[in-house]
Amino acid sequence: MDELQCPACGETESLIGREKGELIEITCETCDQRWSRDPNALPICERCDSDDMEGAVKAIVEKSRGSQLSIVATQVVYLCRSCDESILASYRIGRSPLMPDQLPTQ
Numbered sequence: 001m002d003e004l005q006c007p008a009c010g011e012t013e014s015l016i017g018r019e020k021g022e023l024i025e026i027t028c029e030t031c032d033q034r035w036s037r038d039p040n041a042l043p044i045c046e047r048c049d050s051d052d053m054e055g056a057v058k059a060i061v062e063k064s065r066g067s068q069l070s071i072v073a074t075q076v077v078y079l080c081r082s083c084d085e086s087i088l089a090s091y092r093i094g095r096s097p098l099m100p101d102q103l104p105t106q
């Protein structure tokens with residue numbers, strides 16, 4: 001079992017897990033990020049089959065009036081520590097949500 005880490009702020013200590021059906025819902029006391037984890041289906045990299053994954057927060061954006069993109073929600077995604085190494089490296093610095101690969105078009 002790998003260590004639990006808040007995908008939003010990197011906290012590893014102040015995390016509260018609560019069972020919610022099949023899932024465990026985790027709340028970070030430091031930044032209030034909430035996410036759930038399926039203990040029977042740990043994230044695995046589709047490309048290299050590694051389970052050495054790290055959580056990150058990804059933004060869900062919508063185009064608001066004009067051409068401004070605004071973040072309407074966030075989701076937790078898992079990135080592979082080897083395939084997505086460069087994305088993770090820059091994510092760890094600022095911990096601002098990752099932008100979607102495809103931005104909505106008009």
Ligand SMILES: [Zn+2]
Pocket residue numbers: 006007008009010011028029030031032033
């Ligand atoms: Zn946090």
Ligand SMILES: [Zn+2]
Pocket residue numbers: 045046047048049050080081082083084
């Ligand atoms: Zn991989």
